Every structure is written in structure tokens, then in C-alpha cells.
Amino acid sequence: MLRVSESERRFLKVLSLFWVLFIIFSIICRLIAGEQWDSGFFCENYWYFLIGMSVLLALFFCLIAIRVHKGKVSYIYTVVESLHRYKFLLRQLVKRDFKTKYLRSVLGVLWSFFNPLLMMLVQYIVFSTLFKNTIPYFAAYLIVGNICFSFFNESCSLTLNSIVGNAGLITKVYMPKYIYPLSRTISSLVNLVISLVPMLIVCLITGVRFSLAVLASPYFFFCLFLFSLGVGMMLSCAMVYFRDTQFLWGILVTIWMYFTPVFYSIEIIPGTLRKIFELNPMYIFISSIRCCIMYKAMPLPGTFLKSALAAVLALVAGSLVFKKGQDKFILYL
């Protein structure tokens, strides 16, 4: 009889849940996409790819589970375990961020509605009267791009200060340090979810009709979340050693915004340059979300892969940098 501890069982549950979700999501996407995914090597062999990938994923998970059972250190296991252990703390920290954000303002949480609306309005006026453009559903186009990029911007600038700003806690109480950036990114995510409401309103008013493809958009929002978390972790780490990071990031994120088609269309970029623009992870996320929500179309399977790749790469890089730096934080605070 195999003896499995409580935490190992929980870990197995998480892994199998992830696996099942992956398969169900892939099948649903294929069904919704229907004829849209009929051309191209990847689309034609979709089911073979899906089977291959789920087998690979299952093998990978089994491998981790066996390693954990043998008592070896696995980073994924440690993360799952400590997330379970500190979920109460995480919830408290997110609640705190959320409550204090609008605490002494008159409109309170309504600001999360008005902010994207007003931003959109300003850009709409500027870009439809001063600079003409021919983008269909321009108001919806703007607000989708805006809430995605503001989420990225907000979460990164919040996470940037998460270690330095909590210096008082870090030097006095022990808790895993990644809790700080994670809680800030989740707080921004809450904000993003609230601003989805004005986004939907604008879409309905401007005459966007939804299709089932909308169901795929949470996937891209999730990728965007992981990507922002990864970038934020790197930034928070850099901030500890060099306080210049905050100013540098302020400039960088502005440049990044202008190089992301938030208020213009990628079509206006000439051919060769466009290839480079399309590599921008923020462009991949925003264009896929627009595609699902506004254009009734499923993004191609390759886009799903690219998004996942960008998110995972950023997250892995972020956690590696963070893991390497975290023991020394306290010496620099």
C-alpha cells in the first residue's frame, strides 16, 4: 500500500485538476473555433497535438509527484504547499490593499469604473478628431487595450515597491518573501476584474456582439497576470539593490506603452518592423483578448502557445531572480 501524506495528496489534487482543466479547455476551444481553425499544419493535427501534450504533461506531473514522494526538493511542490499554508495571509494582504486604496475617497470603488472610462474618453476624443483612424469599434478597441495595459502598469509599479515598502515587516517577521509581490499583483487583478464591467458596458453600447469565443479570454487574462507577476518580481528584486529602478521603470513602461498598439492599429506599422512588434508579449495578450471579445474569433492555437510561453518565461525568470536575491534583501533594506 502506498503511503501518501496529507500535503502530497493535496499536491496531487492540484496537479490533476490542472491537467483536467488543460484538456477540457483545449477541447472547448477547438469546438468553439470550429471552421476558424481549419487551415495550417497545427490546426489540422490539433487532436494529435492535444493528445501528445496531455501525455507529456501527465508524464511531467508524475515525475514531479514521484520525486516529491521520494523526499526530493521540488520547487513547484514548495510553492503549492506554501500557497496553501499562507493563503489566509495572502487574502488578508489583498483585502488590506483593496480596502485602503479607496478608503477616504468619496467615490470609493467607483473609481475603478471611472478610471478606464475617462482614460478611454480622452483617448477617443484625441484619436478620432485630431488624428483620424479607421479602426472599427474604436471605443471598445481603446478600453480593452487600456485596461490590459493599465493592469500591467499598475501591478508592476505596485510590486516594484513591495519589498522596499515592506522593509519594516521583512526585518521583523518571517514569511516567504514572494508573498509581497504576489499579493500586490493579485490586488491589481481585483482591480482589473472590476474594470471589466465598464469594458463590457462600452462594448455593448458601441454595438460589439459577443460570440462564444469570449470564453477563451480568461486564459489570456491569466497569462497577462502571470507575465506581470514575473516582471514585477524581477523589478522588486532590482529595486532592493538599486533605487534607480523606479525611475528607470517609469520611463521604460511609457516607451513600452507607445510601442504596444493600445490606441493605434498594428496595420500602420510597416512590414519588417511589424514582425518585431508582434513579438511584444503585451501585444500578444492585448490582441488576443480583443480578438476573443470584439471580433468573435478564436485566436490561433499558435497564439495560445505564444501567450503561455511568454507568461511562463517571465514567471520563471522572475522567480529565479527573486529566489537568488531574496536571502540578501534584508542586508540592503
Next chain:
Amino acid sequence: MNTMIEVDNVTMRFHMNTERIRSIKEYVTKALRGKVKYTDFTAVDCLSFTVDKGETLGLIGHNGAGKSTTLKLISGILKPSEGSVKVYGNVVPMLELGSGFDMELTGRENIFLNGAILGYSEEFLKAKYNEIIDFSELGQFIEAPLRTYSSGMLARLAFSIASIVDPEILIVDEILSVGDSDFQEKSHARMMELMGGGTTVLFVSHSMEQIKLLCNRVLWIEHGKKIMLGPTDEVCNAYNQGAIPN
């Protein structure tokens, strides 16, 4: 007897720039001129000791001897440069009260926030919630934001949250008595109760009376090095005479 804390040959070395370099420009210009100098500061030097279950170990030594660093090493805030610290059980460090309070939130919300930061579980906090409020004697003010509290009220709330614990290992940096004289007495009694109740305690104090009253054994540190470790009376006498044995 089972061991609760095992400190094995621990050295904590702070590798510091002589001048704190905080910007990239400064770093580059200094590095180019070969001016990035590091000095090592050893706060704890090859320290080894163990603490058994139910024992109260006192830490004494002059200011800057490395007592607080040792406590931080055991509570996991610092990672040792060399050696290893093993702790068997949950540690509750009562190092600084009320870290993590948010001034904008109410007392009630801060009980949960601060409790979560100290590592309490949700069930535990809910069960002990009334006890915390009763002990703090804050009454209706518990629903007011913390920025409206007086410093005494803050300290009372912080102490009430921190002392509600049922830890296996308790780390105490000076006995905390806060608030007015009534509350001081009460909090002092609570500390004594906590430290007497069969938990393993690491206790730092400059008061020889308290050390003699509470500790089974005493560790004397000076400049990060172990000077003496032994029964309370023996070490305290040596410390009072200022005699450093070879």
C-alpha cells in the same frame, strides 16, 4: 528530552559596502575607479547551542553582542552565512509588536491582518477574537480606524494579538509591559504565564532579576562569540563580575 532548537556552528557575516551604494551610476563610477570596498562584519561567530523542550534559555550580553541577530537567525528572518539552524516546531517571535498594522484599517481588521502576519490560522483567530478584544480593553474602539488610537491603545492591541498565541517556541526580546500601570501588570502576568506554561522559550533581557527568575540556563554572548553557557546562577554571577573566563 527532545531538542527543539539546534544551532550548529552558526556564523552570520554581513558583507557590506563601506559606503552604501544605492544607485547604478554610483556603482559604475565606483567600480571603474576600483573603489567598491567591502568590509566584513561578523555579528555571530561560530555559535552552537541546543535548547530542549520546555526549557527557558536566557541570552545575555552587552549591547551589540549579537543577541538580536541570534534571535533573528532562529526565527528565520536571517539566513546564516555558515552553519545551520534547525527548529522543530512553530516559532512565534515577539520581537516588535504591531509590525504590519495598517493605520487606515479598524482595530477589528487589524486583528486579522496582524494575526495573519504572525502566522496564526483563520480558525484560531476567529476562536480567539473575543478574547483578544477583552484583553485589550478597547471595547467599542475596536471598530475605529487605528489612526485614531493613542499610542497606549495601539500598544495594548498589539500586545493582545501577539500574546494570544499558543506557541511551541516563543522568542522574547525583553519582557514587554505596555500601557498604563494596570495594563502593565496584566501584560506582565500574561508574559509570565506564557513563559511558564511548558513552552520552549528563548529570552533576551538586560534585567538579571528576570533572567534569574525565569531561566533554566543562560547563554552569555559577547561580540558574537559564546562566552559561557550553563546554569543560571553560575553564568549570572560571572556576568556580574565581568569576568571573562578563558
